[in-house]
Amino acid sequence: MPKMAQTADNWETGCAMAQMRIKDIAAEAGVSPATVSRYLNNRPGQMTEETRARIAEVIERTGYRPRAAARNLRSSRTNLIGVILADIANPFSSAMLEGLSASAAARGCSLMTAISGNDPAKEAESLTRLIDAGVDGLVVNTCGGNDKAIAAAAGRLPVVLLDRDVAAGGVDLVTSNNRELVAGLVDALAAAGSERLCLLTEASDDSPVRRERAEAFADELSQRGLAGEVVTLVDGGATGAGRLDETIRGYAGKRLGLIAANGLVFLRLTEALAQLGPSLPAGLKIATFDDYPWNHVLFGGVTTAAQDTLTIAERVVERLSERIDVVTTTVGEAAKLAPKRIEIPGHIEHRASTSR
């Protein structure tokens, strides 16, 4: 029987024994560190079943775990995915984080997260901090204002954008099919009898997503020959409530249909409508983006454009993995994968707020 490795036993406490190194395992199993390493990584050179079993036994018994830092240094791979989120308070973001976490874990990766809170400076800082930490790739839900830095990062390591694109393009992007979702909501409102539609937006949101939704909205209206407009409901202070009142009163009794461009706008809309009563004014129909749990409850259920967050997350990680594999497999020059835009279809949850 091979003698106990020096560092394995701690006579003092018996509990907090010193960390074992691969060479300790090797010594105890009577093989070389290289062999243990090959065992741990399933490397080409097959080893005797007997050797394999002996190593397995020692590792099992000692509870040995290889030190990640040493591994990273040699292989320059960390199995870490960096994630930068603009606004974690948004349920879309938290659902996304859960999905990313699961998809990454399924591939043996962990997530390093940073939250910019919609502050470009923080986002830039997170970008460098995560890259410095050595993440293998980055998922960025950008708040805007760092397009150049993000593009530069994408030139240095795999980057996949989440939901929001950068102006110049050229970086992988996974997003919902916003045009279809807008069409779906317009459908629902039109079917509910709305004659004039408003898309309610937020002044501070100048993201590509908002613009895409606004464009799609305008296109849908003209294609169907419907009347309507884009209204900035949320504009810093409480001015929005007045503006909404105006909008609603202006069209009172005229079969108005409202679409909240995101969850925050919907929240404000609800606030404003609450003064009018518990159920919707007669003839008023509403629908919203972002599937908050409260959408089931308010007004007896609000028709919602729901994004398929789980699939989006899965595809993000999948695409990132592709890029990571390419980078580690091929050499510099040939490692160019063409940027790709991936749209994941969402679906419309039809609820009471757009019933006839």
Added chain:
Amino acid sequence: MPKMAQTADNWETGCAMAQMRIKDIAAEAGVSPATVSRYLNNRPGQMTEETRARIAEVIERTGYRPRAAARNLRSSRTNLIGVILADIANPFSSAMLEGLSASAAARGCSLMTAISGNDPAKEAESLTRLIDAGVDGLVVNTCGGNDKAIAAAAGRLPVVLLDRDVAAGGVDLVTSNNRELVAGLVDALAAAGSERLCLLTEASDDSPVRRERAEAFADELSQRGLAGEVVTLVDGGATGAGRLDETIRGYAGKRLGLIAANGLVFLRLTEALAQLGPSLPAGLKIATFDDYPWNHVLFGGVTTAAQDTLTIAERVVERLSERIDVVTTTVGEAAKLAPKRIEIPGHIEHRASTSR
């Protein structure tokens, strides 16, 4: 002028230049790697102001960043904090994540996050995965069922529990002062004229937090001589709605006051009440834990026990840092810090639902 280091320039693209190493910087600045290292870490040996400036210039110009993996290996410190969250959909968790992220960043640390989704198996897996990744410390918002594994982890590296304790104790815990919050809500309802109070709970939630709140509730009632009880509102399916109806009807007109033990329960409560009308039935007062954005909106505003998530997050990171410093500073035996329970006071948001 010192000649360009070999790896610094890339004639091909000019953009993706090879990573520089500390020795390249040293060569270019005409000093030794050790000197650059001392510069980077502000080590004791003072160097000539001129040397310092030259190194700074080269680092600035080349955009050199030390490789974290190499650093980690040598120092066995990663500046990574592992975070395991039970349920990210809960706004408490997402707010906490934002706070932790900010507090950690302020200390130069990044967060590695894992989400258990209230699954003990996933939690256990996350525990080992994060520890294997080499985090300096762990923040755990446990879903339960892993008390032994968590205690064992706490014996190996700094661990601070968030909100939910483990049965055996012995691990640092940061939590809200739930007893005070319960007292505050009872106060608010009593002041609003409620004569009989119900604490509405969720059957599947068997956490120490729920138990603490239930106990505090019972204590408050007996101290004030108020009538009341704990009612399980949410119990898997829709049975809860019926149970609530029963409760409300049973006390109709008797000045009932309801407290939702958490946000999910409150959501179900809202659902059930929605059928009765937009505003609360006469004489019924409600209050809830968990400060969701919707609490401002529903019923004209719902009185809420709000936790001070930012402070909780800050104290968690602070405490974890203390432990990390102790571990890295002192040797094994002396590194025992007594476990500590830190309670952060929250506050009551008084809103329309408990007005007289």
Added chain:
DNA sequence: CAGCGTTTTGCAACCGAGTTTTTTAAAAAA
């Protein structure tokens, strides 16, 4: 049993920064 191909295994050189020790140079004192 020699000869040859195949697998298993060990040696030793890494990865890149940090740290201790030694050497060299410069400044101060004699």
Added chain:
DNA sequence: TTTTTTAAAAAACTCGGTTGCAAAACGCTG
């Protein structure tokens, strides 16, 4: 000018796995 004191920089070794190369062990055939 020479010797002593002090500081700055170079060289050498460390951290703990990984990996190219080559030697050793093994199995098979003639």
